[in-house]
Amino acid sequence: MAVIRKTYYSVGNTARQAEYAYPDSIEEEERRKRERDRKRKAVRARAVQLRQLRIQTFQFIVSVLVICTLFFGYLFLQNSINTKKSHISDLKQQITTLKDSNAAAQSRIATASNIENIKEAAVNNLGMVYANSDQIVYYDIESEDYMTQYEDVP
Numbered sequence: 001m002a003v004i005r006k007t008y009y010s011v012g013n014t015a016r017q018a019e020y021a022y023p024d025s026i027e028e029e030e031r032r033k034r035e036r037d038r039k040r041k042a043v044r045a046r047a048v049q050l051r052q053l054r055i056q057t058f059q060f061i062v063s064v065l066v067i068c069t070l071f072f073g074y075l076f077l078q079n080s081i082n083t084k085k086s087h088i089s090d091l092k093q094q095i096t097t098l099k100d101s102n103a104a105a106q107s108r109i110a111t112a113s114n115i116e117n118i119k120e121a122a123v124n125n126l127g128m129v130y131a132n133s134d135q136i137v138y139y140d141i142e143s144e145d146y147m148t149q150y151e152d153v154p
Helices: 024-112 115-125
Strands: 004-009 017-023
Touching: none
Parallel strands: none
Antiparallel strands: 004 017
């Protein structure tokens, strides 16, 4: 059964008259409607917040992955640089060793084959003599790379 509530107004000295007659169920229905609208707005706002939270979480995960990738790339490059430095150091050590062995070999060759010893062996043992000025023949070479011989040299 619907309860009717009356609202009255007065104008001057006249008797009260009913302005509107609202049943309580209509007011209750309007209140429920306002409550539903408020809840819907709250649900929509919550859904928007959840979407924003998901987007922010995704952005955070992507940024962490990018930072981790850059960090591991940096570590890989550092390791590569250190390996190359070590290899360069080994190569420098090899160069130093080879230079030392070359210098030792040159000094052995220089002491073993003295030019004076060679001249003495050529003159005394092999009977060689120095050339006279009339035995020396000079040739003009057109190109400085080589000379072609067509006959025996006098």
